[in-house]
Amino acid sequence: xxxxxxxxxxxxxxxxxxxxxxxxxxxxxxxxxxxxxxxxxxxxxxxxxxxxxxxxxxxxxxxxxxxxxxxxxxxxxxxxxxxxxxxxxxxxxxxxxxxxxxxxxxxxxxxxxxxxxxxxxxxxxxxxxxxxxxxxxxxxxxxxxxxxxxxxxxxxxxxxxxxxxxxxxxxxxxxxxxxxxxxxxxxxxxxxxxxxxxxxxxxxxxxxxxxxxxxxxxxxxxxxxxxxxxxxxxxxxxxxxxxxxxxxxxxxxxxxxxxxxxxxxxxxxxxxxxxxxxxxxxxxxxxxxxxxxxxxxxxxxxxxxxxxxxxxxxxxxxxxxxxxxxxxxxxxxxxxxxxxxxxxxxxxxxxxxxxxxxxxxxxxxx
Amino acid sequence: xxxxxxxxxxxxxxxxxxxxxxxxxxxxxxxxxxxxxxxxxxxxxxxxxxxxxxxxxxxxxxxxxxxxxxxxxxxxxxxxxxxxxxxxxxxxxxxxxxxxxxxxxxxxxxxxxxxxxxxxxxxxxxxxxxxxxxxxxxxxxxxxxxxxxxxxxxxxxxxxxx
Numbered sequence: 001x002x003x004x005x006x007x008x009x010x011x012x013x014x015x016x017x018x019x020x021x022x023x024x025x026x027x028x029x030x031x032x033x034x035x036x037x038x039x040x041x042x043x044x045x046x047x048x049x050x051x052x053x054x055x056x057x058x059x060x061x062x063x064x065x066x067x068x069x070x071x072x073x074x075x076x077x078x079x080x081x082x083x084x085x086x087x088x089x090x091x092x093x094x095x096x097x098x099x100x101x102x103x104x105x106x107x108x109x110x111x112x113x114x115x116x117x118x119x120x121x122x123x124x125x126x127x128x129x130x131x132x133x134x135x136x137x138x139x140x141x142x143x144x145x146x147x148x149x150x151x152x153x154x155x156x157x158x159x160x161x162x163x164x165x166x167x168x169x170x171x172x173x174x175x176x177x178x179x180x181x182x183x184x185x186x187x188x189x190x191x192x193x194x195x196x197x198x199x200x201x202x203x204x205x206x207x208x209x210x211x212x213x214x215x216x217x218x219x220x221x222x223x224x225x226x227x228x229x230x231x232x233x234x235x236x237x238x239x240x241x242x243x244x245x246x247x248x249x250x251x252x253x254x255x256x257x258x259x260x261x262x263x264x265x266x267x268x269x270x271x272x273x274x275x276x277x278x279x280x281x282x283x284x285x286x287x288x289x290x291x292x293x294x295x296x297x298x299x300x301x302x303x304x305x306x307x308x309x310x311x312x313x314x315x316x317x318x319x320x321x322x323x324x325x326x327x328x329x330x331x332x333x334x335x336x337x338x339x340x341x342x343x344x345x346x347x348x349x350x351x352x353x354x355x356x357x358x359x360x361x362x363x364x365x366x
Numbered sequence: 367x368x369x370x371x372x373x374x375x376x377x378x379x380x381x382x383x384x385x386x387x388x389x390x391x392x393x394x395x396x397x398x399x400x401x402x403x404x405x406x407x408x409x410x411x412x413x414x415x416x417x418x419x420x421x422x423x424x425x426x427x428x429x430x431x432x433x434x435x436x437x438x439x440x441x442x443x444x445x446x447x448x449x450x451x452x453x454x455x456x457x458x459x460x461x462x463x464x465x466x467x468x469x470x471x472x473x474x475x476x477x478x479x480x481x482x483x484x485x486x487x488x489x490x491x492x493x494x495x496x497x498x499x500x501x502x503x504x505x506x507x508x509x510x511x512x513x514x515x516x517x518x519x520x521x522x523x524x525x526x527x528x
Contacts, residue, residue: 023396346492
């Protein structure tokens with residue numbers, strides 16, 4: 001058997017790497033057609049999911065308690081088959097817990113799938129709203145560089161490139177003159193594009209967010225490559241939401257402390273006022289925890305916010321025998337409510353800190 | 367006009383994802399690795415956008431996040447290949463390329479990283495040493511061992527398939 005030379009191995013290595021580059025740039029249309037493979041955070045469980053799991057757990061319990069009885073006839077009569085069958089063994093408890101966990105997982109997966117599907121439908125709707133420049137021809141998805149960068153977990157996106165014979169300026173004029181119906185122009189950006197290389201002029205439109213997905217965005221971008229026809233891209237994206245898991249962590253709260261941080265108008269970047277206090281009134285605490293439970297989940301934000309001295313509300317919820325839960329409502333950039341269930345626990349985000357702030361302002365006067 | 371963090375990562379993310387694929391061997395782990403990288407980069411965003419070679423710094427974060435994350439990833443089920451991955455590569459890569467990819471995946475993480483940086487990123491040993499935090503002689507010996515392993519494992523391939 002001949003031994004490979006260094007040159008031959010190096011050549012084969014380069015060819016192998018090149019052959020697998022396409023893994024980094026899958027066709028987004030195909031992604032949308034199939035179940036998306038999004039990075040997902042560890043799931044937690046909402047009241048609805050807990051309720052679903054409780055049903056499952058009850059069914060499991062009924063089966064165990066009922067012995068050989070049909071499940072339906074044994075429900076509600078756990079003691080009828082004698083003392084040995086009324087007490088769940090450790091093994092049975094473990095089995096019930098396992099079944100409950102599985103039921104929660106299935107319910108969470110179903111909820112996530114529904115939100116994912118809604119996000120996919122919305123993205124396709126936005127793409128369909130984009131104006132089609134006369135004479136535009138669809139071109140295959142660009143490979144190797146113009147991927148939409150994912151700022152949020154769970155992002156769903158779709159894009160389509162078109163080639164037109166008109167100039168880049170004329171193409172942009174047409175796009176400006178035909179805004180997508182029902183969408184709001186949010187920004188006009190200049191974006192450096194890797195491939196094809198050049199500067200994109202991009203119009204960004206926004207649609208309304210829902211409890212299933214975050215603010216959907218539609219970008220219409222025009223590129224004049226060094227040679228060939230003008231290209232423009234229609235790109236839509238949103239992020240599906242996971243369920244709000246906060247209620248799992250707010251049972252049995254007996255006290256809460258707060259810090260209200262507001263920047264000084266004269267020097268917002270570095271100076272601020274802080275108002276601190278404690279609350280033990282159960283009604284007030286319940287008002288705040290309910291407000292938190294009613295917020296929609298928000299995918300994690302990976303972008304960048306300049307330091308402009310943003311307002312924040314910080315809450316710490318005390319639970320006997322449990323880790324304290326801290327909540328930070330960021331009222332500037334990014335607008336998000338971050339929840340940390342305990343020391344070292346995974347943080348998760350909720351949307352709409354201003355709603356929480358409005359509720360909070362009815363309890364403590366700032 | 368200064369470059370913002372968003373501009374920087376938007377420009378570099380596609381290239382980082384490609385390198386991540388070469389390091390991890392599959393798209394799912396590569397996307398996880400890219401997210402980890404960008405999260406770490408975000409924590410140091412102020413310095414990142416003002417430094418002279420932010421792209422090199424991002425690559426360094428990526429490679430080291432990969433090396434540090436391997437132990438954690440080893441505890442969970444590993445994605446060998448997704449349907450999208452297989453479709454993206456094509457129905458059947460040439461045997462030599464398929465075998466090389468398989469053997470690359472089986473290499474120790476650090477050895478694979480050195481090969482990716484040397485033969486995919488085309489970096490000189492000096493830069494690879496800086497990224498990995500070791501000496502150039504260590505880079506050379508690691509590459510030597512990796513190539514020797516590949517040579518040995520590819521010896522089973524019929525000559526006409528090379």
